[in-house]
Amino acid sequence: MPQVKVYRSGMLIARSDPAPGDTVLKHLSDSGIFLDAPCGGRGRCGKCLVRLSPDGVEVRACQTVITGDTDIYLPGEMEMEIAGDTKSGTDTPPPAAAGGEPLGVAVDIGTTTVVAHLTSLRTGGRAATAGGVNAQRPYGADVISRIQYCASNGHGQLTALIRGQLRGLIAEACADAGADPRAIEYIAIAGNTIMEHLAADLSPAGMGVAPFRPLSLFGDDTPVWEELGAAPGAAVYFAPAISSYVGGDITAGMLAAGLEDTEGPCVYIDIGTNGEIAMKLGDRYLCCATAAGPAFEGAEIAMGMAAVQGAVNHVVWEDGAVKFTTIGGAPAEGFCGSGLLDALALLIRQGAVDETGRLLSREEASGAISEYLESKDGKNIFRLARDCKVYMDYADVRKLQLAKSAIAAGIQTLLAHAGIGEDGVRSFVLAGGFGSFMDKDSAAAIGLFPKVFLPVTRTVGNTAGEGAALALCSAGARAALSAMRERCGYIELSTSPVFNEQFVEQMMF
Ligand code: FES
Incomplete structure (x- = not known):
């Protein structure tokens, strides 16, 4: 029976027996060790990398079958930004006592x-x-x-x-x-x-x-x-869901964000791999979901990664040069969502991406930005700095363009159904982790949402957990969630002519 040993940071952390035919990814998962695998093990994303010896080449865990004794060397610890103790408001009740309480x-x-x-x-x-x-x-x-x-x-x-x-x-x-x-x-x-x-x-x-x-x-x-x-x-x-793609996280989030107490018109959006968008208008709600794809989470992007140590999370143009920061101040390993958004906004503002979404070559661009443009395997790329391995290529720009167009078209479709213009929106609520970390100006610059929303934009963080906490402690909150669902209309975008038309229109930068 072959034996598998798993190492992280040089330390042996697990020893186990694999089942015949297991891939490294499946075996790790069955052993309770979770590796980032954005494409679900289909061999497409190239992010599930491990080494089979301390200095060996990286292999894709999902495509590597264990055939004998195997040593697996994992990448560094995965540290995700977890929305922890974020209870909002000033009337936070005292902490629970440890014993004897329900x-x-x-x-x-x-x-x-x-x-x-x-x-x-x-x-x-x-x-x-x-x-x-x-x-x-x-x-x-x-x-x-x-x-x-x-x-x-x-x-x-x-x-x-x-x-x-x-x-x-x-x-x-x-x-x-x-x-x-x-x-x-x-x-x-x-x-x-x-x-x-x-x-x-x-x-x-x-x-x-x-x-x-x-x-x-x-x-x-x-x-x-x-x-x-x-x-x-x-x-x-x-928590009650409204449809397959507008779930209990959205109803709970809207409750926690206080939408029930606003008259509207208010637009609420939670951007992840899907963009769930809702609108409050009087006492009614309208909602829809757009398939933005995983680009904003850094998946399926050449140098995309989760928001962990070493991810480029902020990029600006300052004094005629590109400046960027990484999570934890570590050497840049790739882009997370907020960094991608900033980089794209920078390229648009500096004229290196045209309104059709084409990343220009060094020869076509003008000004100092051309110093950051290169050709790699015959394709145009934008490199963060000459000695930096992190770059964005023309295909990444296209994927982000599709994602932003899906979100922007969803917003426009809700506005059209509600019969109000962009400037009629009184409040714009950005929920979810990505909404909190992204730069609002960059998001508006790439056209993720209308620029007139900027002065009325409010970020509320991960409200789903807050909504769950309200529902946990209050029958009134649970009743409110059910009532919200009853008053919420759902627009199926895949069959909406307005959405299809807007999707094409919103592709332009
Ligand atoms: S999970 Fe292995 S390539 Fe995507």
Whole structure:
């Protein structure tokens, strides 16, 4: 029987026996070691790199089958930005006491990260928070890859992964707070419709093919599953979804962002691999979802990466030169979403990307920016600095252009349905991690949203977890979430002539 040894930073961290025919990626995942695998192991993204000896060449973990004794050397620790203790407002209740109180858990299951807040059901105070990279990540960076995996292999593996992760996070938070998981009586979960299906042990496969039907739109209590280790008789609440691609994370997020208290017109947007967009108008809501693709998350971009150590997160043009920063101040390894957005805005402003989205050659561009343009394998690229390995190529610009066009066209379609112009919008709410970290001026410069939104833009961070916390502690909040769904109209963009027309129009820079 072959043996596998796994090393990180030179230290042996695991020793195990692989199943016959396992790839390195599958074996690591089965061993509870999660490697970034944005394309879900289809061999397309080239991001699941490991070495099989300390100084050996990098190989793609998803394409490498273990055939004998194998040593696996992992890249550095993956540190994701986790939305932790971000309870907003000034009336934060006191922390929960460790013993004897009924406890609850508010959970935000994102496609990328999962966060659990252990909370006192009596005071609403947060006792502890635990979070991590979504354990399903080896099955793809985006929900489409995970749906495809479930369609071919069933959803059992992904359900087991998320349930195992939730159990682990709850145990971690309980250990931090000195609490017993069996004191947990209620759990409120907010996630996109696919993540909620998987946590609820329902197949998301139907959402991957027309007519894109979910098995449930949630919004009710279900009995807790035994392996979570909570109190017997505890219940799990899933925030109500509106459609396959506008989920409980959006209803919960809108509640936490206070949309119920605004008259509107207000536009709320959460940009990830999908762009979910909602509008509040009087007491009605309209919403839609656009397939922006994973470009804004750095996936399927030549030098894209997650927002971890070494990712270029900010790029500006200053004193006639490119200046950039990286997460953690580490040497630049690639671009994360906010860096990509800044770089593209810079190229547009400096005239190195024309209005059709073409990245010019050094000869075609004028001014100091031409110093940063090169030809690589016969294609135009923009390199951050002469001695820097990080660059953006013409194809990256195209992918970002498609993504921004999808979002911008979604916004225009909602405006058209509501019958209001861009300048009629009173407030523009940017939710989600990417919305918080991106530079608003860069986003407006590439045309992700109209420039007239800038003065009324508000960033609210990861509101899904906040919405889950409200739902956890308040029957009124749960009733409000159900009522929001009843008052929300859904626009299917794939069959909308307005969207199709706008998608072409918004391609221009
Ligand atoms: S190439 Fe291996 S996960 Fe994408």
